[in-house]
Amino acid sequence: MPNINRSAPVWLFDLDNTLHNASHAIFPAITANMNAYIARVLGDGGTPASDAAVNAARSAYWRRYGATLLGMVKHHQVAAADFLRQTHAMDDLASMIRAERGLAQLLRRLPGRKILLTNAPQRYSRDVMRHLGLQRHFSHHVAIEAMQVHRQLRPKPSGLMLRRLLRRQGLRAGRCILVEDTLANLRSAKALGLRTVWITQYLRMADPIGMAGLPKTLNRPAYVDVKVKSVRHLPARMQRLR
Template sequence: MPVPNTNLSSPLWLFDLDNTLHDASHAIFPAISANMNVYIARVLGDGTTPATQEAVNAARLGYWKRYGATLLGMIRHHDVKAADFLHETHAIGDLQQMIRTEKGLSRLLRILPGRKILLTNAPTRYSKDVMRHLGLKRHFSHHIAIENMHVHGRLRPKPSKLMMRRMLRKHGVAARRCILVEDTLDNLRTAKQLGVRTVWITQYLKMSDPIGAAAVPKMLKRPAYVDVKVKSLRQLAARLHRLR
């Protein structure tokens, strides 16, 4: 097993994708949300008539709050296959016309010291397509999507501590050497509990989860478990000293 490297001058960056590296709330999340509604209505329906919008909303939001991802509730309570759910909900058309991000993102990533891993609850095909359109693949040594987040045979996406611990062991790094860059506070909170340093990105917080059910946090004050809060990745390099 590799010996964990605790050199803070060469951190391991763990980057989220949606609403972190690009503005998923602009068009992508609404499209995923619409697909998810159709899918859940069909599963909850009687085989002929889809479930009502009220029933769909209750299941979607309830499972998201209870399990951290609507998909996990659909798997547990409705015997849904993860691959089927992810394929149908992420069939959203022409990504190139939907993606929005800030200029110079490649340069901003290049100047950050250390290795970078993409750690996203999005499915592999979708997240690879987004990264290709963004032109950022070369900056990341590994791409960890939701299909790669199984622990003991069960799907454990963020904010799972079990998944995070396993990922750190696999890559042979100590938690204190890692920096998670995210828009989702629950994921940052869990990571901080493990000793990972945390960066909260806020500029795309129009719709803070891909099911369209959660509102932007009322207070954008930096919580205690967030080491650095930035609106944009453009501000991150100037605040690296706060992560040491």
């Protein structure tokens, strides 16, 4: 049952490279799928676009829109659902997942309810959570398909999306803690008044959807309240999040 204690924190957990090691095999697979997808779209109908053209498009759309997906939708009339389905298609997802032991016990130790907030699609994130055995520890599962404002996709780090989520959940920003590997998302959340936790242990490959690159340094920025290697260290750092 969800925790109804109004003074308890509400945790907003990212999924990839936060609750599991997506850099191990999943991000490389998504990147390969995404490159092939973009090459087909940018090609001439017979010959796929070159690697250089694919990389240039990804980089340009990330800089302009904050996500490769948004640029593909806007400039190439790609259906977001098709893009997400094909880029996250994996033959044996279970064998690709790497995660620490004891995550369920860790989540039980953290006071307050938990919401999954992921830029990954619903089906993929549901399957990962099922393999991790963590679904029942989360009161809500917010995937990228639900991140819409005025019928437009607004994934993290959108401040508009975060404000809308908090309003729908009836939450004050100061009561919420975002746990993430991506600094751009943490910066946006901190600007709205959320507390922020940066998870660093899986930062070997950036989110291939294009939301942010790898940080140049692992020094803790001012907008990060707590920096930890693993979510398993959160109970010991609770004092810093009060």
